[in-house]
Amino acid sequence: MYEISVLLRDVWKSYKFGSEVITVLRNVNAAFRRGEIVGIHGPSGSGKTTLLRIIAGLERPDRGDVIVSGYNLNLLDEVGLSMLRNSIVSYIPQDYGLVETLTVFENIELPLLISGVDKVSRVKSVSEVIEYMNLKGRENLRPTHLSGGERQRVAIARALVTTPSVLLADEPTANLDWSNAVKVLELFKNVRKDFNTTIIIVSHDPRVLEFVDRSLNMVEGTLKEITPRS
Amino acid sequence: MEVSPGTLIAVKILIRGKGVYILLIVSLLLLYYSVFVKHHQITYLLILVSMLNVLTATLSDSDNHKALFYALRISGAKPSAIMTYILTVSALITLIGLIPIVIKADIVKTLATLVVNTLASALILYYIFLKIKKHTALDVV
Numbered sequence: 588m589y590e591i592s593v594l595l596r597d598v599w600k601s602y603k604f605g606s607e608v609i610t611v612l613r614n615v616n617a618a619f620r621r622g623e624i625v626g627i628h629g630p631s632g633s634g635k636t637t638l639l640r641i642i643a644g645l646e647r648p649d650r651g652d653v654i655v656s657g658y659n660l661n662l663l664d665e666v667g668l669s670m671l672r673n674s675i676v677s678y679i680p681q682d683y684g685l686v687e688t689l690t691v692f693e694n695i696e697l698p699l700l701i702s703g704v705d706k707v708s709r710v711k712s713v714s715e716v717i718e719y720m721n722l723k724g725r726e727n728l729r730p731t732h733l734s735g736g737e738r739q740r741v742a743i744a745r746a747l748v749t750t751p752s753v754l755l756a757d758e759p760t761a762n763l764d765w766s767n768a769v770k771v772l773e774l775f776k777n778v779r780k781d782f783n784t785t786i787i788i789v790s791h792d793p794r795v796l797e798f799v800d801r802s803l804n805m806v807e808g809t810l811k812e813i814t815p816r817s
Numbered sequence: 818m819e820v821s822p823g824t825l826i827a828v829k830i831l832i833r834g835k836g837v838y839i840l841l842i843v844s845l846l847l848l849y850y851s852v853f854v855k856h857h858q859i860t861y862l863l864i865l866v867s868m869l870n871v872l873t874a875t876l877s878d879s880d881n882h883k884a885l886f887y888a889l890r891i892s893g894a895k896p897s898a899i900m901t902y903i904l905t906v907s908a909l910i911t912l913i914g915l916i917p918i919v920i921k922a923d924i925v926k927t928l929a930t931l932v933v934n935t936l937a938s939a940l941i942l943y944y945i946f947l948k949i950k951k952h953t954a955l956d957v958v
Contacts, residue, residue, distance in 0.1 A: 645890070666895050673893025684891055686884045688833040698892040700822045745892065 590621040592785035598651035611637045613808040622783040629805035635789040639755045643678040644668035677746035681758040685730040692726040695745045720744040736767035754786045772798040823901025834878035843870045847917035871914045871934045886949040907938035
């Protein structure tokens with residue numbers, strides 16, 4: 588019996604552009620098990636990022652249920668969704684979302700600072716995750732002084748510092764050369780092994796599919812399984 | 818004393834941005850006029866320039882504020898932490914910009930400037946936050 592981390596039931600999402608209504612997600616149904624790595628593949632504009640944002644509680648669906656670690660996101664208010672993002676779900680955006688005026692240490696520390704963790708525990712947790720992500724010696728640098736691969740690792744470190752049960756990565760390899768992309772994807776495998784984290788990776792790069800347990804294809808807002816492996 | 822995360826981050830972002838330095842330089846110039854220029858009409862000019870100074874200081878760090886709002890939102894900051902950040906940044910910027918006014922203007926004009934400048938700065942920051950909240954991506958803002 589598998590534990591379900593994320594469950595999507597009949598999820599719909601539309602956007603209004605002037606008088607035109609564009610339906611981005613149509614009747615999306617999916618279940619993601621605890622500790623599996625799932626790739627969502629599809630062309631640009633197919634609704635992949637919207638789906639990730641909905642799972643992260645950054646956007647609300649027009650219709651349907653999104654259940655993350657037992658919490659129905661429709662029943663949570665803004666404060667509840669914030670707490671979910673702070674402790675259960677971590678989202679790594681394509682542009683990393685790092686604050687250039689803060690150091691690597693301060694960027695990674697941000698979720699712990701928000702949740703009110705005391706300074707001693709913050710320093711301990713951030714130091715551990717810096718060690719784990721092989722960022723030792725980079726703590727006091729600003730993100731502008733880092734390579735693309737290092738910036739990606741800082742974004743992952745910030746996402747991991749609260750040890751979430753679900754990790755959402757939006758095009759994590761898009762801004763990297765393939766050798767750095769492989770390192771990041773291997774890192775996701777280690778994270779899954781060490782923390783039993785459910786990892787959902789959105790990518791348009793078909794090579795990413797080699798590193799995931801199973802893949803889903805998103806075409807025009809609908810989700811279909813393409814390579815069931817387990 | 819426990820400092821709230823919003824306040825702590827606001828101070829870090831402010832002292833590392835360029836807005837506070839613009840604010841300090843213009844405030845020092847205005848301070849010179851406050852002390853040495855005796856014409857009474859200068860008070861209104863000072864208030865006007867201080868208001869523009871506060872708006873310039875807020876907008877010159879807008880990229881930093883955007884990046885921070887984005888990071889705070891994806892990291893799970895509660896709306897109250899974001900409001901604390903907005904109010905702290907606005908209050909600090911306004912207080913620095915208020916130094917030349919305090920010397921020249923009476924209490925009513927000083928308080929009016931304090932309220933108007935804080936509100937103007939806070940509204941700009943809140944507008945930036947709303948855009949980030951709506952799109953939750955830097956490239957579309």
